[in-house]
Amino acid sequence: MRILIWHVHGSWTTSFVQGPHTCLVPVTPDRGPDGLGRARTFDWPDSVLEVPPERLREEEIDLVVLQRPHELALVDAWLGRRPPMVYLEHNAPHGDVPDTRHPMADQSAIPIVHVTHFNRLMWDNGRAPTAVIEHGIVDPGPLWTGEVPHAAVVVNEPVRRGRTTGTDLLPYFAEAAPLDVFGMKTDRLELPGTRTYDLPQRDLHAQMARRRLYLHPVRWTSLGLSLLEAMHLGMPVVALATTEVTEAVPEGAGVVSNRIDVLKDAVRDFVADPLRARAVGEGARAAALARYGLTRFLDDWERLLKEVTR
Known part of the structure; x- marks a missing residue:
């Protein structure tokens, strides 16, 4: 099958393109948002092909x-036709939740595929058919060492996104342990007790795994892939009990709560007790492999793609 897909979300797409199909990604001279082409900081297979928009009418596209x-x-402008389509919704709704209407809610020809059950529940999907295919992760391996007694936080643009990503909570957690914040545009974050790192994706996992624990202070977003990646690494997790987190982090994989004092104590305890951090991290890895493994993810997508294109 030949699939047209835009390079929008690098981490998610890295998992998707591991499947058996040829993926065509638009590329423009400026490599802007509608023509980013192949990833440069993720490892993508040779089955991902860059195609300029003006050549797409000539391409055989199945979905x-x-x-x-x-x-x-x-699609209308570049292809001049409409092959079978699905709409992948990465995000939880914003705006007047839970009454936020999905942009594809007023049609029934294109299924909306959500990445969490929480997202499907909270969006007003109207009459559009819906499905949920939970995340799958390319396993980075059990890299955790925890040698650095700090908490790792991964968030892009923490200043702009502010309360959404829990940036305002970081000073409270920094009282329990030093925070190492990884992501894009973290250099604008100037808070006591925090250090910021803007690393290439290929270096991120190794650096995360050196930290004692993973802190997920996000209030409102879809289920962060960095959280699932941290669990795959074997890191113990401390996270707000929001959106899909309570489903993703079962008992024994970390501490999940909406009480800041409970979470702050958990950060302090993991930093002070590396043996407990290791044991809980092993539980986190086992849970992530069981629910968010790559094989299950690709199998779920294969079933949906066959259904849509039959």
């Missing part, structure tokens, strides 16, 4: 994976 509302207009 399109939409991820943003305006991509439907791009």
Whole structure:
């Protein structure tokens, strides 16, 4: 099968392109948001091909994976036809939740595929058919050493996103342990007790795994892939009990609560007790492999793609 998909979410797409199909990714001279082409900091197989928009009409395309509302207009303009399509929704709704209406809610021809059951529940999907395919992770391996008695936090643009990503909570957690914040545009974050790192994706996992624990202070977003990656690494998790986190982090894999004092104590305890941190991290890895393994993810997508294109 030949699948047209835009390079929008590097981590998610890295898992998707491990499947058996040829993926065509648009590329433009400026490599802008609608033509980013192949990833440069993720490892993608040779089955991912860059195609300029002007050549797409000539390509055989069996299915399109939409991820943003305006991509439907791009399909019409660039292909001049509409192959079978699905709309992949990465995000939890914003706005007037739980009454936020999905951009694809007023049609029934294109299924909306959510990445968590929480997201499907909270979006108003209207009459659109829906499915949930939970995340799958390319296993980085059990790299955790915990040699650095700090908490790792992964968040992009922490200043701009503010309360959404729990940036305002970081000073409280920094009282329990030093925080190492990884992500894009973290250099704008200036808080006592925090250090920031903007690393290539290929170096991120090794650096995360050196930290004693993973802290997930996010209030409102979809289930962060960095959280699942940390669990795969064998890191104990301390996280707010919001969105899908309570499903992703079972008992024995970390501490999940909406009480800041409980979470702060957990950060302090993991830093003070590396043996407990190791044991809980092993539980986190086992839970992540069982629920968010790559094979299950690709099998779920294979079943959906066959259904949509039959």
